[in-house]
Amino acid sequence: MLKDVQLRLMIGPFVPATPPRAVMEALASIQVTVNDVGVSGFQIKFSIDKQSPLQILFLLTGGAPLLFMRVVVVVVVNGVSNVLIDGVITNNEIVPGDKGSNSTLTLTGEDLTALMNQSNWSGFPFPACPAEARVALLLAKYAVFGVVPLIIPSIMIDVPIPIDRIPAQQGTDLEYIRALADDVGYVFYLDPGPAPGMSKAYWGPQIKVGPIQPAISADMDAYTNVESLQFKFDQQQNKIPTVFIYNEETQVIIPIPIPPITPLNPPLGAIPPLPTNILGDLQPVRDDLSKRPIPQAIMIGLAAASRWADAVTAEGTLDVTRYGGVLNARQLVGVRGSGPAFDGLYYVKSVTHDIKRGEYKQHFKLTRNGIVSTVSSVSP
Structure with a gap:
C-alpha cells in the first residue's frame, strides 16, 4: 500500500483472521461501497495462478457462495484505523487467464445484513x-x-x-x-x-447533524484534495409531503403539510428551491397514515420530507493520501473552492472505496437542501 496507508484484510468462517501471505500477494484490488441507508457491499479481486490455494478453495466449494465466510476490511490512514466493511461473501466467480496470464478470482459480498435475510x-x-x-x-x-x-x-x-x-x-x-x-x-x-x-x-431516525469532517477542497492550488467534483441542482426534487389525519369526533380528514426542517435535519443550504407542489397536492405520503396515531403519522411524514428536500447533489473523486484521511458516509463534510452557490456543508450519502497497490481513491455522493452556504466558512 501507500506510505501513509496500511491495509488489513481478514477472512474466515465466523471469526475472520489474517489470510496467509500467498493470499495477500495475490490481492489485486478491493472495492467497498457504503450507503447511508440500505445494504453496503464489497468486491475483492485476486490474480491467481493454477497452483494458487485460492484456486483450490474455489474448486472445493463448487463455485457456491461462501455465505458464512466472513470478510473484514480495515485501513489505517495516518495512524487512524477505519473499519470499512464487515460482511460475508455472497458470490464468487473466476475468469481464466488468456495467453499465459493469471486467472482472476472475484469475491462479492454484503454486510452482515445478508445473514439477516436468509x-x-x-x-x-x-x-x-x-x-x-x-x-x-x-x-x-x-x-x-x-x-x-x-x-x-x-x-x-x-x-x-x-x-x-x-x-x-x-x-x-x-x-x-x-x-x-x-x-x-x-x-x-x-x-x-x-x-x-x-x-x-x-x-x-436518520440524523444529519454531528461532527464535520475535513473539507473537500477544489481549485485551491496546493490545498486541492479532490480530483473531480460536479454539482447538480434539481428544482423538481423538493416537495412538501402531506399527511392526512382523521378526526374520529368530527369525522373530518385534516391535511397537514410537513416541513423538511427538523432538529435532526437542519438546513445546510440557505436558498432551497420552491416546492413543486406549492399550490397544493392531495396525494398523501402513504395511504394508511390516516389510520395511524398522529405522532406516528407525522414522524413518517418528516422522514419523507427529509428525502424529498435534497435538491443539491455533488459527486466526485478524491485521493485519500491528499485528503489526509477517510471520508465517511452518514456524516457531514465541508466543501470549499467551488463558488458561493455550492460551498458549505453537505451530508455524505454514499462512499465507494477503490483500493489497489499504490492507490487509494474514494468516489462520493453528497446532498443538501439548497444552494448558498449557511455557514461563513468550513474547516480545512
Missing part, C-alpha cells in the same frame, strides 16, 4: 412487545457476530395487549426490522467498527 420467520409471535423490543430480540440472535444494537425509542411506544392482538413477524429478520422502521419513519443499517469484528446495528 430465513423466513413469518408468524413468529411477539406477545406484549413494542416495536423496539421486537427489534432488540431479533438483533440478539446476531450478537455472536459482534452486532451491537443501538435502538432509539420512537415518539409513541405501542405495547400491544395480548388479549387484543399479538404481533407476529412477517418475512425475514431484515425485512421485518425494516418494516418496523418504516412504520415510525426510522431507518435501519449496520455500521462496522469501531474495532474489527464489531458492528453497530442502528434503528432510529
